[in-house]
Amino acid sequence: MTPLKNASKQDSKNAGKPAQNGAHKAAIRQENEEQILAAAEKVFADYGFKGATTAQIAEVANVPKANVHYYFNTKEALYRRIMEDVCDHWLEAAATFDNSADPAVILRGYIESKMDLSRARPDGSRLWAHEIIRGAKFSSEYISTTVKDWLDSRVVVMRGWIKEGKMDAVEPYSLMYMIFATTQHYADFGRQIEIFNNDQALSDAQFAEAKENVVRIILKGVGLG
Amino acid sequence: MTPLKNASKQDSKNAGKPAQNGAHKAAIRQENEEQILAAAEKVFADYGFKGATTAQIAEVANVPKANVHYYFNTKEALYRRIMEDVCDHWLEAAATFDNSADPAVILRGYIESKMDLSRARPDGSRLWAHEIIRGAKFSSEYISTTVKDWLDSRVVVMRGWIKEGKMDAVEPYSLMYMIFATTQHYADFGRQIEIFNNDQALSDAQFAEAKENVVRIILKGVGLG
DNA sequence: GTCTATAACCGGATAGAC
DNA sequence: GTCTATCCGGTTATAGAC
Secondary structure, three states, rough: OOOOOOOOOHHHOOOOOOOHHHHHHHHHHHHHHHHHHHHOOOOOHHHHHHHHOOHHHHHHHHHOHHHHHHOOOOHHHHHHHHHHHHHHHHHOOOOOOOOOOOOOHHHHHHHHHHHHHHHHOOOHHHHHHHHHHHHHOOOOHHHHHHHHHHHHHHHHHHHHHHOOOOOOOHHHHHHHHHHHHHHHHHHOOOOOOOHHOOOOHHHHHHHHHHHHHHHHHHHHHOOOO | OOOOOOOOHHHHHHHHOOOHHHHHHHHHHHHHHHHHHHHHHHHHHHHHHHHHHHOOOOOOOOHHHHHHHHHHHHHHHHHHHHHHHHHHHHHHOOOOHHOOOOOOHHHHHHHHHHHHHHOHHHHHHHHHHHHHHHHOOHHHHHHHHHHHHHHHHHHHHHHHHOOOOOOOOOHHHHHHHHEEEEEHHHOHHHHHHHOOOOOOOOOHHHHHHHHHHHHHHHHHHHOOO
């Protein structure tokens, strides 16, 4: 989990004061914020923006409901903050896509990173799934700019691979959607997988095997196996 | 869309009456029920069980809110009804899995059926996604019995194919999850795909191309290409 | 069978004591 | 900064007129 950006609407209030125990207060603030963010990620992951309640977030975070509104003015602000943080991490997972290394190595690295993120931060993935399923109401601008630019540049790289005969002539968008879907499935549909696995969460060994299977099927499927 | 099972808690009330215009009333009942079910599928697809409201369902169905409760006693009953109907259709999509035909033909048929269902009934898929994401609270028993039996028997068939050398030695569960994820992605993340496609829903031609790409990558990926 | 009106409760957000 | 008490609009469900 990476440090989240600071929201601090109150900073101006303390601007003039002698910084008596400012460090201490800042520490408390940061701790509370992090607790609320972690709780909100869970609750939004379960119920989506509309279905989640600030009362439940407060309960999970172990703070009074009013404090949630003190730290994050609105439910929407809290939700947006987590949503974009999740997506930013996904984009970073394929940061090295555009270099000139072996396509098989690049794709394998991307798929593995994406699988690892599903394993490490499933709630973030589920929150994102909610956001898209309900029509991307808060995120369509972000997707149509930042994410689309990111995706299109990877597609260009892939078309280059195809032209050079390094990869089968598959539609790059279809391939990327398959990678999105399959890797995020292990987070978003984790509960279903758990039930199929006799009501037990996948062990580390099982997950590692799944990851290797996903990589192998996709790489071979596009002629990189 | 298949005919839905009849819920009819009121039938007993009319049991003794002369069936004066019973046929007419039954027709009205069925029409209203179908309108409500269709509206509920949309609204639940957008907001999930908790986030959806009966008022909105009534509005979309164009009936007074009280009628929604007249036809389906509770919000939960309405939700469960649609949920199981969606899943039943998915299971039927691979009804022919256990015959002795060519594995490539069987898998292709299943993937294509599943893609077609995503195209034809995306709201049902999104409702199901909501249900799993929030922890399968209403469906865990159904999944751990009906769906798991269905899945396990397909897995047995695949292990047979592998033993006979017809298919690569991939983990069948990983493969099935990939098929679930990828095909349902075209429904569940349809809005995201639309944004990437310059804010235009995939045309029939684009969807057909995507379908063919999905089939080819997966079949080749498991040595059936 | 249909629908208006309402009961009973829960939601996000805030005021104001500490 | 913290938290109790509260406002008010929205929510499920039902009562009861038609």
